[in-house]
Amino acid sequence: MSSELYSIVSSMRPPKILVVGDIIxxxxxxxxxxxxSPESPAQVLDMESEAVSPGGAASVSANVSALGGKALLVGVVGKDDSAVHIKTLLKKWGIGAEGLVTDSSRPTTVKTRFLAMRQQMLRVDRESREEVSGKVADSILSKVEKLIKGCDGVIVSDYGKGVLSPKLLKKIFSVCRKAGKKVIVDPKGRDYSRYSGAEIITPNKKEAEAAVGVEITNEASLLEAAESLFNVAKVKNVLITRGAEGMSLFGRKGERVHIPAEALEVFDVSGAGDTVIASLAVFVFSGCSLEDSARIANASASIEVAHVGAYAVTREELLARLRPVSASEGKVMSAGKAALFSKKLRTQNRKVVFTNGCFDLLHAGHVKLLQKAKTFGHALIVGINTDNSIRRLKGAKRPVLGEEDRSHIIAALDSVDGVVLFDEDTPLKLIEKIRPDVLVKGGDYAPASVVGRDVVEKRGGRVEIIPLVNGKSTSGLIEKILEKYGD
Structure with a gap:
């Protein structure tokens, strides 16, 4: 499936998308x-850095742009410094400010998150949730009417900040219908009848539960919630994002597809919904099937949640995420290349597994060890002792097979994604360069005695011990050969 999605992403025709909604x-x-603090029982945050990024509909627009699409943004900002920041960020992403409506009676919505140890400790919001005036609403509608020409589709990003009133939404849907443009909505609130006319709505699990009053605990309640959303919103498709449980896509005629979550580590879910709707829209509006577009959106979300804050996933990152990592070419690599390979995998939210050994005369025990090691992550890098290293460890008669042969034999295994030779007696230096998430050792070792354990665990990784297969060893093979064929 990933190879098919990779082909779709690589050949995608970039669409032009109008994004309407709450700018944050x-x-x-x-x-x-x-x-x-000595003043009160409150923690003290020693600030190290501060950053600003587009949020809400602006984040959706940035995601569209990052994926190769052309985004046009319509929304409201205040007459303040935060609006200036928004315009600067939009310019960075190649998004024009002609769709922005300035309302001096309200502030630009700002969400300030305080983080320590990659955990959100506090969020402070500066905003107005009052419905915009009739004059401002008319200006928004005028922008939509002007910018919708030549667009492939429309995204409505509703964060419940008073911009998208039911009355204005009805007018926007009417404009889209007359222009022949499909609308995909990221909804908010309890009244989903306001989104009648949309092609797709993309609530998360909590939002779906609140909208229909159904607690989603199993397949039956999930289906009940989806049916209720169809009845209320009168839409053609519903995509419910369910966090660690993945996402579920429902069609009005009873079609349903469940897509498992792909993320291995989740650092921050803020912005994940923006990434999902942007990815979904980019590929739906470029002509892809809804199911394929949803699967691509799922892959995009797995990249986004590995970053702190709303993060715009690029087309290149998505291609790298979908590209199979077990392709046979180029598996034998230098330590430097292996370090870069490992770093790239981590940026794609893929767990890197490392193990090492001599692998002199490959046998079933080796194969089973490597197969099991691969199950602990997405990519397995194998360190192999050089000929000189083995001679120092095992004597002048070893190895039986040279390092080049051993490297290429191990690289030919489907479970292996990278092979690196190391000349030292232990792989410590190699582990320090590769920085794996999981360190695997075969045998009866205690985890505390495994070389490189402290390096891996310091970064939040772990050590796994795999028992050896009885009766399978290189020395045993050599003895059998000598017994049968020795003079």
Whole structure:
């Protein structure tokens, strides 16, 4: 499936998409917490850095742009410094500001998140949730009417900040219908009848539960919630994102597809919904099937949640995520190349597994060890002792097979994604360069005695011990050969 999706993404025709909704400026204040205030029982955040990024409909637009599409944004900002930040960020992503409506009676919505140890400790919002005036609503509609020409489709990003009133939404849907443009909605609130006329709505599990009053605990309640959403919203398709449980796609005629989650590590879910709807829209509006587009959106979300704050996933990252990592070419690599390979995998939210050995005369025990090691992550890198290293460890008569032969034999296994030779007696230096998430050792070792354990665990990784297969060893093979064929 990933190879098919890779082909779709690589050949995708970039669409032009109109994004309408609540514009937000996301601020992230990052630091460390090591003490409690003497003034009150409150933690003290020692600030180390601060960053701003587009949020809400602006984040959706940035995601469209990052994936190769052309985004046009319509929404409201205040007459303040935060609006200036928004315009600067939009320019960075190649998104024009001609669709922005300035309303001096309200502030630009700003969400400030305080983080320590990659955990959100506090969020402070500056916003107005009052419905925009009739004059501002008319300006928004005028922008939509002007910019919709030449677009392939429309995204409505509703964050419940007062911009998308039911009355304005009805007018926007009417404009889209007359222009022949499909609309995909990221909804908010309890009244989904306001989205009648949309092609697809993409609530998360919590939003879907709140909208229909059904707690989603199993397949039956999930289906009940989806049917209720169809009855209320009168849409053609419903995509419910379910966090660690993946996402479920429903069609009005009873079609349903469940797509498992792909993320291995989740650092921050803020912005995940923006990534999902942007990815879904980019590929639906470029002519892809809804199911394929949903699977691609699922892959995009797995990349986004591995970053702090709303993160715009690029087309290149998505291609790298979908590209099979077990292709046979180029598996034998230098230590430097292996380090870069490992770093690239980690940026794609893929767990890197490392193991090592001599692998002199490959046998079933080796194969089973490597197969099991691969199950602990997405990519397995194998360190192999050089000929000189083995001679120092096992004597002058070893190895039986040279390092080049051993490397290529191990690289030919489907379970192996990278092979690296190391000349030292232990793989410690190699482990320090590769920085794997999981360190695997075969045998009766205690985890504390495994070389490189401290390096891996310091980064939040772990050690796995795999028992050896009885009766399978290189020395045993050599003895059998000598017994049968020795003079």
């Amino acid at each position: 400026l996301d601020r992230h204040v990052i630091g460390n917490i090591e003490r409690v």
